Amino acid sequence: SITGLNEPQGAYYDPATNRLFVACGGDGTVKMFDGTTYQLLQTMTLDLDADNVRYDARSNHIVVGYGGQKFLAGKVTRPGGGGALAILDTNGKQVGNIDMDAHPESFQLEKMGTRVFVNVPDRQEVEVADLVKGTVVARWPVTACTTNFPMSLDERHHRLFVGCRMPARLAVFDTESGKIVASPAMVEHTDDLFYDAGKGRIYVLGEGFIDVWRQMDPDHYDRIGRVATPADSRTGLFVPDLEELFETTPHHGAQGAQIGVYGIQ
Known part of the structure; x- marks a missing residue:
């Protein structure tokens, strides 16, 4: 270390x-x-x-x-x-x-x-x-929400995904026009999100959950899953080659620090 x-x-x-x-x-x-x-x-x-x-x-x-x-x-x-x-x-x-x-x-x-x-x-x-x-x-x-922290990019479809906390929304930008084309509600207090180009999905890590979104087309998105995680887990790493999402949980009170590994299906 x-x-x-x-x-x-x-x-x-x-x-x-x-x-x-x-x-x-x-x-x-x-x-x-x-x-x-x-x-x-x-x-x-x-x-x-x-x-x-x-x-x-x-x-x-x-x-x-x-x-x-x-x-x-x-x-x-x-x-x-x-x-x-x-x-x-x-x-x-x-x-x-x-x-x-x-x-x-x-x-x-x-x-x-x-x-x-x-x-x-x-x-x-x-x-x-x-x-x-x-x-x-x-x-x-960023007109749909505030406190825009995490971000991911779909360069092929010219889309930028921005995670907001107030309110909790996924703001989707057209990178050619700079305009927001979608802003669905999502998991609270996000600190990381990742675009899976192979499966056309967005994984959003937030307060106690991972939201899984499917890209129907560049302007439309459906939430297809919500996975429970420890309450303080908000950051992680997506490794496309392994088809695995790693989520980190800090030490807090009686809860020890840990890394959760989620297989992508």
């Missing part, structure tokens, strides 16, 4: 270099470790609240969301301040920065393009940035 991390949030393992990158929210750092020995190789200091981490295969860069105003979810940082996406190479050098209007939460990168879609709940919008231009190119208001 790796110890001494100040609120670890996002992580990415680069198999080409055998390096593990971990973003730490408490001190705003990104730490790079050897993937075999877990030796700390480098520490990159960004700003407060280093958070989500993604890999851009097109450029072989790592993208980290950090900083900015964050009044929601009971955490107050940088009143009125903008956040950003830091662009790092796999040696840990920062090679770019894209300014956001407030703290960036979950974000998704196009594989067939250069756009990145970013949830910015303190502005109640999705901000769209261009990784080549290095700037925000569009701002889409």
Whole structure:
């Protein structure tokens, strides 16, 4: 195990270099470790609240969301301040920065393009940035709900799935027009959601349940299942190659920390 991390949030393992990158929210750092020995190789200091981490295969860069105003979810940082996406190479050098209007939460990168879609709940919008231009190119208001945190992308059908907490809704955006085409009610207090391109489903992890949605067509969605989970389980990982969904439960009171594994049928 790796110890001494100040609120670890996002992580990415680069198999080409055998390096593990971990973003730490408490001190705003990104730490790079050897993937075999877990030796700390480098520490990159960004700003407060280093958070989500993604890999851009097109450029072989790592993208980290950090900083900015964050009044929601009971955490107050940088009143009125903008956040950003830091662009790092796999040696840990920062090679770019894209300014956001407030703290960036979950974000998704196009594989067939250069756009990145970013949830910015303190502005109640999705901000769209261009990784080549290095700037925000569009701002889409989230009109159906607020507190938009998790996100997933269906690039083939040009659909972006955004999970909201107030009220609990799945906001579906057309990524060509920036408009919401559907917003069905869903599980409360979501913190992760995943699109299963092979089965045309969306898995939404929330407060005590996993909702399973079927994509009837790009504009219509039916909930086909709801699976009970421990009360505090809201985050996880979907691995398409294994057809398994992993859900995490933190330690709380008499309930020990655990990982639930769900087979996809």
